[in-house]
Amino acid sequence: MIKVAIIGYGNLGRGVERSLKQQKDMELVGVYTRRAPETVQTEGAQAFTMDQLKDKKGEIDVCILCGGSATDLPTQTPEWTHLFNTIDSFDTHAKIPEHFAKVDRVAKENQTTSIISTGWDPGLFSLNRLYAQSILPVGETNTFWGKGVSQGHSDALRRIEGVADAVQYTIPNSEVIEKLKAGEHLTLTTRDKHFRECFVVLEDEFDPEKIREEIVSMPNYFVEYDTEVHFISQADLDQNHKAMPHGGTVLHTGTTHENTKQVIEYNLQLESNPEFTASVLVAYARACVRLAKEKQFGAYTVLDIAPKYLSDRTDEELRKELL
Numbered sequence: 001m002i003k004v005a006i007i008g009y010g011n012l013g014r015g016v017e018r019s020l021k022q023q024k025d026m027e028l029v030g031v032y033t034r035r036a037p038e039t040v041q042t043e044g045a046q047a048f049t050m051d052q053l054k055d056k057k058g059e060i061d062v063c064i065l066c067g068g069s070a071t072d073l074p075t076q077t078p079e080w081t082h083l084f085n086t087i088d089s090f091d092t093h094a095k096i097p098e099h100f101a102k103v104d105r106v107a108k109e110n111q112t113t114s115i116i117s118t119g120w121d122p123g124l125f126s127l128n129r130l131y132a133q134s135i136l137p138v139g140e141t142n143t144f145w146g147k148g149v150s151q152g153h154s155d156a157l158r159r160i161e162g163v164a165d166a167v168q169y170t171i172p173n174s175e176v177i178e179k180l181k182a183g184e185h186l187t188l189t190t191r192d193k194h195f196r197e198c199f200v201v202l203e204d205e206f207d208p209e210k211i212r213e214e215i216v217s218m219p220n221y222f223v224e225y226d227t228e229v230h231f232i233s234q235a236d237l238d239q240n241h242k243a244m245p246h247g248g249t250v251l252h253t254g255t256t257h258e259n260t261k262q263v264i265e266y267n268l269q270l271e272s273n274p275e276f277t278a279s280v281l282v283a284y285a286r287a288c289v290r291l292a293k294e295k296q297f298g299a300y301t302v303l304d305i306a307p308k309y310l311s312d313r314t315d316e317e318l319r320k321e322l323l
């Protein structure tokens with residue numbers, strides 16, 4: 001059995017606990033948290049302090065880091081890779097090379113293995129971009145996200161004075177997707193590819209029109225998009241908008257000989273973004289343990305991992321059943 005620890009217990013941590021219950025070859029040995037363990041409501045797993053994790057070297061095959069990308073993972077992944085094999089879902093795209101270099105150095109110095117930036121984007125979408133662009137070098141790749149909840153944009157709405165609560169959906173432009181699939185060559189702006197839809201609960205005495213204006217003109221978040229804003233009650237928001245669906249499409253349209261059109265489409269429709277992301281992390285945790293057993297120390301990303309390493313089946317079984 002592969003012994004797994006969860007570091008950090010939020011949405012993703014809970015998703016990893018759920019996913020591990022579906023694996024035959026893996027067991028959860030504990031949840032490690034910065035909070036007082038007795039205050040963390042797990043779904044059965046025992047919770048411990050981070051200090052208790054330091055004594056577990058040799059007893060845990062892999063730690064799945066479930067902290068946030070903004071401030072947790074940049075320090076937590078290098079820190080725990082000193083002692084353990086690790087997996088993370090670091091998704092600040094521009095900072096991945098820097099994060100990789102830091103974790104790679106620690107892993108090589110301490111003879112551990114780490115797979116960083118797993119999940120679906122970065123992660124499975126990155127892999128599909130690589131396959132598509134390698135197979136059809138004459139072509140164009142577009143990634144569309146949604147329909148789904150963007151935590152970053154929802155947080156940005158909640159920071160506005162007068163907003164009590166809010167949820168933001170990213171919606172892909174389906175007309176543009178169909179045109180691309182039909183082989184049209186389009187020059188696309190940010191505004192063409194996605195819409196943004198906001199459901200906002202106002203605090204009393206705030207003017208909806210002023211708040212709407214503040215939202216649609218917010219730099220970096222909304223100003224480059226067509227944004228629709230709906231004002232609703234807290235009860236409506238709680239009842240209808242607290243799930244965390246997401247998904248998206250990697251679409252590559254290319255040509256082979258002359259104008260022979262080829263379309264590659266990879267699509268995810270997720271009722272729960274964190275539960276799906278967690279399931280990807282768990283599969284890559286298996287690969288991480290296998291690489292470590294082969295003494296392949298250092299940092300890796302999904303682009304480096306042979307697909308068969310994700311599976312609990314033998315090479316022979318995979319050749320027989322999947323080819």
Ligand code: NDP
Binds near residue numbers: 010035066072122
């Ligand atoms: P959360 O905010 O739910 O959890 C992050 C951390 O915050 C936890 O590890 C936990 O650490 C702490 N925490 C959680 N709940 C509480 C609470 N009630 N009070 C105080 N602290 C709390 O983040 P998510 O799990 O939703 O997401 C984690 C990361 O996953 C995101 O930042 C994102 O980068 C990444 N992600 C990546 C994707 C990909 O495709 N690559 C897709 C989706 C997400 P502790 O237990 O130590 O307190």
